[in-house]
Amino acid sequence: MTRRGLMMRTAAVGLIASAGIAKEAAAKTTTATPVTEAIWLDRTAPSLSEGVTFGVPWPRGAVGAKAGFTLGDLPVQSWPIAYWPDGSLKWSAHAIGPQTAAQVSYPLAPGKPVAPTAPLSVSQSADAFTITAGNLTWTVPKSGKALITSATRAGKPAMGAVTLSALTQNAASLDEQPDLRQTAFDGEVTTAMLEQSGPVRTVIKLDGRHTDGARQWLPFSVRLYFYAGSDAVRIVHSFIFDGDETKDFIRGLAIKAQAPMTDELYNRHIRFSGQENGVWGEAVRSLTGLRRDPGKIAREAQIAGKHVDAADIALAVSDNLPNSPYWNDFTCAQTTPDGYTIRKRTEPGHAFIESAADHRASGLMYAGSPQGGVALGLKDFWQRAPTRLDVRGAATDMAELTAWLWSPDAPAMDIRAWRPDWGMDTYQKQNDGLLLTYEDFEPGWNRPYGVARTSELTLWALAATPERQHFADMAKTVSIPPRLTVTPERLHLIDGLFGAWSLPDSSTPTRALIENRLTYQLDYYLKQVDERKWYGFWNYGDVMHTYDADRHVWRYDIGGFAWDNSELQTDMMFWYGYLRSGRADVFRMAEAMTRHTSEVDVLHLGPYKGFGTRHGVQHWSDSSKQPRVSNAAFKRFYYYLTADERTGDLMRDLVTSDETLKTVYIERKVATAGGSGIGIREQVAGTVDCSFGTSWASFVAAWLTEWERTGDTRWRDRILAGMNSIAKLKYGWFCGGAPYDLKTGKFVGPGDKVDVSHLNAVFGVIEITEELLTLVDAPAYKKVWLDYCKYYNAPAEEIKAFLGVVPKDRSLRDAHSRMTAYAAREMKDPKLAERAWQEFLEGDNRRFRTNLQPKTERIDGPAVLYPVDEDVRISTNGAAQWGLAAIENLQLIGDSVETYGAKYANS
Numbered sequence: 001m002t003r004r005g006l007m008m009r010t011a012a013v014g015l016i017a018s019a020g021i022a023k024e025a026a027a028k029t030t031t032a033t034p035v036t037e038a039i040w041l042d043r044t045a046p047s048l049s050e051g052v053t054f055g056v057p058w059p060r061g062a063v064g065a066k067a068g069f070t071l072g073d074l075p076v077q078s079w080p081i082a083y084w085p086d087g088s089l090k091w092s093a094h095a096i097g098p099q100t101a102a103q104v105s106y107p108l109a110p111g112k113p114v115a116p117t118a119p120l121s122v123s124q125s126a127d128a129f130t131i132t133a134g135n136l137t138w139t140v141p142k143s144g145k146a147l148i149t150s151a152t153r154a155g156k157p158a159m160g161a162v163t164l165s166a167l168t169q170n171a172a173s174l175d176e177q178p179d180l181r182q183t184a185f186d187g188e189v190t191t192a193m194l195e196q197s198g199p200v201r202t203v204i205k206l207d208g209r210h211t212d213g214a215r216q217w218l219p220f221s222v223r224l225y226f227y228a229g230s231d232a233v234r235i236v237h238s239f240i241f242d243g244d245e246t247k248d249f250i251r252g253l254a255i256k257a258q259a260p261m262t263d264e265l266y267n268r269h270i271r272f273s274g275q276e277n278g279v280w281g282e283a284v285r286s287l288t289g290l291r292r293d294p295g296k297i298a299r300e301a302q303i304a305g306k307h308v309d310a311a312d313i314a315l316a317v318s319d320n321l322p323n324s325p326y327w328n329d330f331t332c333a334q335t336t337p338d339g340y341t342i343r344k345r346t347e348p349g350h351a352f353i354e355s356a357a358d359h360r361a362s363g364l365m366y367a368g369s370p371q372g373g374v375a376l377g378l379k380d381f382w383q384r385a386p387t388r389l390d391v392r393g394a395a396t397d398m399a400e401l402t403a404w405l406w407s408p409d410a411p412a413m414d415i416r417a418w419r420p421d422w423g424m425d426t427y428q429k430q431n432d433g434l435l436l437t438y439e440d441f442e443p444g445w446n447r448p449y450g451v452a453r454t455s456e457l458t459l460w461a462l463a464a465t466p467e468r469q470h471f472a473d474m475a476k477t478v479s480i481p482p483r484l485t486v487t488p489e490r491l492h493l494i495d496g497l498f499g500a501w502s503l504p505d506s507s508t509p510t511r512a513l514i515e516n517r518l519t520y521q522l523d524y525y526l527k528q529v530d531e532r533k534w535y536g537f538w539n540y541g542d543v544m545h546t547y548d549a550d551r552h553v554w555r556y557d558i559g560g561f562a563w564d565n566s567e568l569q570t571d572m573m574f575w576y577g578y579l580r581s582g583r584a585d586v587f588r589m590a591e592a593m594t595r596h597t598s599e600v601d602v603l604h605l606g607p608y609k610g611f612g613t614r615h616g617v618q619h620w621s622d623s624s625k626q627p628r629v630s631n632a633a634f635k636r637f638y639y640y641l642t643a644d645e646r647t648g649d650l651m652r653d654l655v656t657s658d659e660t661l662k663t664v665y666i667e668r669k670v671a672t673a674g675g676s677g678i679g680i681r682e683q684v685a686g687t688v689d690c691s692f693g694t695s696w697a698s699f700v701a702a703w704l705t706e707w708e709r710t711g712d713t714r715w716r717d718r719i720l721a722g723m724n725s726i727a728k729l730k731y732g733w734f735c736g737g738a739p740y741d742l743k744t745g746k747f748v749g750p751g752d753k754v755d756v757s758h759l760n761a762v763f764g765v766i767e768i769t770e771e772l773l774t775l776v777d778a779p780a781y782k783k784v785w786l787d788y789c790k791y792y793n794a795p796a797e798e799i800k801a802f803l804g805v806v807p808k809d810r811s812l813r814d815a816h817s818r819m820t821a822y823a824a825r826e827m828k829d830p831k832l833a834e835r836a837w838q839e840f841l842e843g844d845n846r847r848f849r850t851n852l853q854p855k856t857e858r859i860d861g862p863a864v865l866y867p868v869d870e871d872v873r874i875s876t877n878g879a880a881q882w883g884l885a886a887i888e889n890l891q892l893i894g895d896s897v898e899t900y901g902a903k904y905a906n907s
Helices: 003-010 296-304 427-437 468-479 488-492 509-531 567-581 584-599 636-642 645-662 692-710 713-728 765-772 779-791 796-803 817-827 830-842 876-906
Strands: 015-017 024-026 036-040 052-057 069-071 077-083 089-096 105-110 121-124 128-133 136-141 150-153 156-159 162-169 182-197 201-211 216-227 232-240 249-260 269-273 279-283 329-336 339-345 353-358 364-369 372-378 387-392 398-406 452-462 688-691 737-741 857-859 868-870
Touching: 036 052, 052 636, 069 089, 077 636, 077 692, 121 182, 128 201, 128 216, 136 182, 156 249, 156 372, 156 452, 162 201, 162 216, 182 216, 216 645, 232 249, 232 645, 249 372, 269 329, 269 372, 269 468, 279 353, 279 468, 329 364, 364 387, 364 398, 364 452, 364 468, 372 387, 372 398, 372 468, 398 452, 452 468, 452 584, 488 567, 509 567, 509 584, 509 868, 509 876, 567 584, 567 636, 567 876, 584 636, 584 645, 636 645, 636 692, 645 688, 645 692, 688 692, 692 713, 692 737, 692 765, 713 779, 765 817, 765 876, 779 796, 779 817, 817 830, 817 876, 830 876
Parallel strands: 015 036
Antiparallel strands: 015 024, 036 105, 052 089, 069 105, 077 089, 121 128, 128 136, 136 150, 150 156, 162 182, 162 249, 182 201, 201 216, 216 232, 232 452, 249 398, 269 279, 269 364, 329 339, 329 387, 339 353, 364 372, 372 452, 387 398, 688 737, 857 868
């Protein structure tokens, strides 16, 4: 029995987690139900939360599939999001409403949930959904140009229509096209679905396209989340680019909301959030700063956003108010990640004046009065610059608030290919270029057609102008949404959850060195994101691939060395870094990375649908399209921890992505064993060519997730069909790949040729396999997998004795040490454990092995544009794979790290 298995057995009656990151303890044996503790991600209770959804795992067999749950005294809505093979609950999702005085933690256990005092209710007609939350009623039409047609409070208008819009132009700029024409498009909903209706949480999904009346394009998907007791709606907006990037230049992309304005101009208020707790707040017609004093009562009330009674305004001011300026339009523009400005003007056709400026706005605005108003906020506002918030028509009867996901202040979005063909019109020339710049270039394969982006917003219909501190709290919930979760210890106690990963432990010298390096890597990349300004609408959430020590910059402009696009499991390094540490900053980086890599780096339409793009200067520019990038293995963490429906959609889209192998031959230009290197190699009739690690295992991750989510065993059976067919091949995993039957999911042929690649196991294969083998019974497959684990890094004489040949491509020795470690644990072989530590700590070459006492060097002066901290020895491929190997080896064979590893760590 494993250590985790023993702990779970002794705690079979349940688990109790203490508050904070604290220790988990076994419940008393008399307790009949498992209990855990839900804690806040930041380990402190938020000042404000408008509703939270989170996921929690459960031990196999411990909780029934249809169990209800309690969360202390809170009303909670729960539902299953994954099942164990025996049908018991593996992951549950839970939703709670607003929290203004939240506790540090809440006990979560199966049971009858507390009902909310004012539950949500949903009714629908042929044309619309009506959602009632207390005295607030929202109307969501099933089709047309509005996402929400209105909101009313106690029957009175609280908000007008919420709509989508896009502004495009036919060229990048006037320099390129003197006849520059702009076209406005409106979002138009074509289908609507009530996805969830409960007492605490309701979700409506709206799909449609943008149209100008003649053309329909830019498909979108919007989810609206309503929580009982909340005045807010969470909006998750996704769109896909399906245009011609040489003609369709997006100049603006926006969500708009209307706010009724009925009070006197001096009782109308505008708010913008600034950096940290900063708030910019002014009235449409100011009573302060005038030549005549309106009186203290009037001044203080207006500054606070309270109602100013006309009787409290001094006559010297009130008699002349019609002659006092009023301000109709307001803008907060975040043009770069490090600078925003606030401007206002009196009327269209007149100049804006500068009001304020600072570095990074948190992305919330408000327009309204003491009788009510509307607030709209955009998450990652400064990180995704250029962005903008507008209030227009504040002096009219209906103001309009616009959150620009792409600001029209910026140049038009230019997503054309970054490079011309440069005469590379043959495979030979393209391969020659690949040798130098590491970019796979082929005309037509470098388009952004089918890339997507998801944005998150929060919309409030408020009963009054929020006090400044409350507005600052609202802004924080937009920019840093509160999240509930469970401790790393609690996650770690579930056998097989996300494979083999360890908790931090620096109790011995070698462990301490390894842990120090792991922390250093995470911190280094978090700091590099900010230092190197890896921000922007398309870029935020990715990191760079390789460093240029001569220029003191990452190789942002060199072929396949630029954006990483999740190459060699960078996403997983951050997710396992979070699972084991519980660090909120690591979670948020992993979240941003999941949002980016699952949307921008993947093609969601067109001939490459379901495949992702290899690392390059632009996220879509490399011509290599592969499932190893779109891999569901990188997305599962976020889905299960947050129950995020959009991520669930994206993984579900991948369950048939193996069909794309019919149109995309991945190795079309690369000479491989048995292949011509040019064009599509001849295949067994009715099959496609498929590698085990870079393709099939990526499909397996999607099938495993779909099986867990639905309980549909056809996905399990498809996985087993592939596993059992690999086991029948003469050389098993050492074949590297084989003809693949799309209909049956089986590999065919004799498998009598050895074809080893260092890339075949470094795209989530190891982690998915470790988890999968705890869920299915496949002894023949496990044997060939263990053979691969044992012999990949084996000395030449050993692997030759096993295969008859010594394969050439066996690099990434430290990365593959975790396969050796897995074999050592499964076979209970101390010699393999020692070899694994040697492989891990010495790597491919002792001269270039990973530095266990790393440090950065400060570079400043004229050598750089601005001071930077660099580590010329770190590369993202190496960091990701070393980090994963460290995390997994410490779990698999950590007990022998001092026995076998110390001499290699210190040599």
